Amino acid sequence: VRKNLELRHQMTMEVRRYLDSKGFLEIETPMLIGSTPEGARDFVVPSRMNPGQFYALPQSPQTLKQLLMVAGMDRYFQIVKCFRDEDLRADRQPEFTQIDCEMSFVEQEDVIALFEGMAKHLFRTIRGIELTEPFPRMPWSEAMRLYGSDKPDTRFGMEFVELMDVLKGTGEFSVFNDASYIGGICAPGCASYTRKQLDQLTDFVKRSQIGAKGLVYARVQEDGSVKSSVDKFYTQEVLLRLKETMKAVPGDLILIMSGEDVMKTRKQLCELRLEMGTRLGLRDKNKFSLLWVVDFPMFEWSEEEGRLMAMHHPFTHPKDEDIPLLDSNPAAVRADAYDMVCNGVEVGGGSIRIHDPELQDKMFKILGFTEERAQEQFGFLMNAFKYGAPPHGGLAYGLDRWVSLFAGLDSIRDCIAFPKNNSGRDVMLDAPSYIDQKQLDELNLALDLKD
Structure with a gap:
C-alpha cells in the first residue's frame, strides 16, 4: 500500500x-x-x-x-x-x-x-x-456496435459480429426469430471447451448482474463443419454461413447472444467478451x-x-x-x-x-x-x-x-x-x-x- x-x-x-x-x-x-x-x-x-x-x-x-x-x-x-x-x-x-x-x-x-x-x-x-x-x-x-461498451477494452479483438441476416428467420429457433438483436463473438482455439466449461459460461451470463436468458454456441470442427447447440433448428448450410460471417476457422468457438433490447443485449455480450478475454489471458495488466x-x-x-x-x-x-x-x-x-x-x-x-x-x-x-x-x-x-x-x-x-x-x-x-x-x-x-x-x-x- x-x-x-x-x-x-x-x-x-x-x-x-x-x-x-x-x-x-x-x-x-x-x-x-x-x-x-x-x-x-x-x-x-x-x-x-x-x-x-x-x-x-x-x-x-x-x-x-x-x-x-x-x-x-x-x-x-x-x-x-x-x-x-x-x-x-x-x-x-x-x-x-x-x-x-x-x-x-x-x-x-x-x-x-x-x-x-x-x-x-x-x-x-x-x-x-x-x-x-x-x-x-x-x-x-462504433464502440457500442463492436464492443457493447463506451469504454471498450481494446487489448484484444473478439469484436461483435451482428448475425440478424444469418440467423433470424433462417431456421425454426423461435428465440432468434423473435429477437431484435443477435450478435456473436469468436473465441479463438476454444472449440475444445468441454460441456462443463460451456455450462459455466451459460451460468455466467445468467447471473443477476448480467441477466441474460441463455447462450448459444457453435464449434468449428477440424474438417470445417460446424456443430452447434441449436443444430436441430438450422441446416449445415446456415451454420457454414455463420462460420463465414464470423470469419471463424477450425478450432474456434462461436458464442451467440440475442434479445429484444438491442442495447441491453450488447452490454450482456460485452460482459461475456471480457470474461473470455480474462480466461484466455488476453487482458495483460502490463x-x-x-x-x-x-x-x-x-x-x-x-x-x-x-x-x-x-x-x-x-x-x-x-x-x-x-x-x-x-x-x-x-x-x-x-x-x-x-x-x-x-x-x-x-x-x-x-x-x-x-x-x-x-x-x-x-x-x-x-x-x-x-x-x-x-x-x-x-x-x-x-x-x-x-x-x-x-x-x-x-x-x-x-x-x-x-x-x-x-x-x-x-x-x-x-x-x-x-x-x-x-x-x-x-x-x-x-x-x-x-x-x-x-x-x-x-x-x-x-x-x-x-x-
Whole structure:
C-alpha cells in the first residue's frame, strides 16, 4: 500500500509539473456549494446558521470552473475531491479525486491534443513507456456496435459480429426469430471447451448482474463443419454461413447472444467478451491500449424520469452541424464530448461547453427545466454568460483510476489512504455514524427513518 501511495504522489507531482509548463493555474474551488440534483445524487450538509437549508458536496467543480473561464482565468486546473452518493464498485468510491481542467478559446482538437500529451508524459516519466503514435479515435456508435461498451477494452479483438441476416428467420429457433438483436463473438482455439466449461459460461451470463436468458454456441470442427447447440433448428448450410460471417476457422468457438433490447443485449455480450478475454489471458495488466471515444449522443432517454436526460451534463456543447436537430429530433444530436479509455477503464472525460446563453436556455428546455427552475439552479452561470463567455472546454481525469492502472490493481481502494468499503463505510473511523440529539437540535433536524 505504501508503494501505491508513493506512486500516487509521483503522479500528482508530474501532473502539476506538466500543467504548469502549459500555463495552467491551480485554483481551489469551494467544497460547500448548492445542490444541483441533475445527475448523480448529492451528499448534502445541513447549515446550522441557515435552518432548513443545505449545502451540497461537489460532484464536480463544473459550473465553478466555467465561471473561472468567464472571469478570465484562461487555463485552470485542480486536483480536487469530488463526492457522489452512488452505489459502489471496484472503480468507484463515494469520494474520489479528479484532475480537473478547463481551457478558454479552444476546440475539441486542442483539448484532446493537450491531455493526450499529459497521458504520454505520465507513461514516460512514471512507467518508462514511450507512446509515440496518436491515440485512436472511435465514435461512440462504433464502440457500442463492436464492443457493447463506451469504454471498450481494446487489448484484444473478439469484436461483435451482428448475425440478424444469418440467423433470424433462417431456421425454426423461435428465440432468434423473435429477437431484435443477435450478435456473436469468436473465441479463438476454444472449440475444445468441454460441456462443463460451456455450462459455466451459460451460468455466467445468467447471473443477476448480467441477466441474460441463455447462450448459444457453435464449434468449428477440424474438417470445417460446424456443430452447434441449436443444430436441430438450422441446416449445415446456415451454420457454414455463420462460420463465414464470423470469419471463424477450425478450432474456434462461436458464442451467440440475442434479445429484444438491442442495447441491453450488447452490454450482456460485452460482459461475456471480457470474461473470455480474462480466461484466455488476453487482458495483460502490463499492456496498455488507449483510445478516445468521441461523438457521444447528447441525450439519453430515462425510463425512470420519462424524459430525455443529458448523457454528460447540461452544459455540453452539441456538434455545430447537429444544432438544427435540437428542434426536430434532439435524440439524434451528437455532443462535442470525448472520453479517454485505457484497458477498458474510462480514465477521463470532458467536452466543449456551451457559452451562448440562448443555446444554454434551449438545452434546459429540452431537458424539461422551467425557466424558474433553470434560473433557481443555474442562474448564477446564465447571468455570468450575459457579460460574455469565451468558447471553452475541458476534461477531468480520474486520479484514482490512473494510479490503479499504473500499479496493476483490481480496485482503486488500494491506492487510497483510508478508503471506504463496498457499503460506503469507513471501517476505521466508523463513519457514517449517528450523531447526538443535541447536534440534531442545533441543526433543526428531526429523523424519520424508514424501515
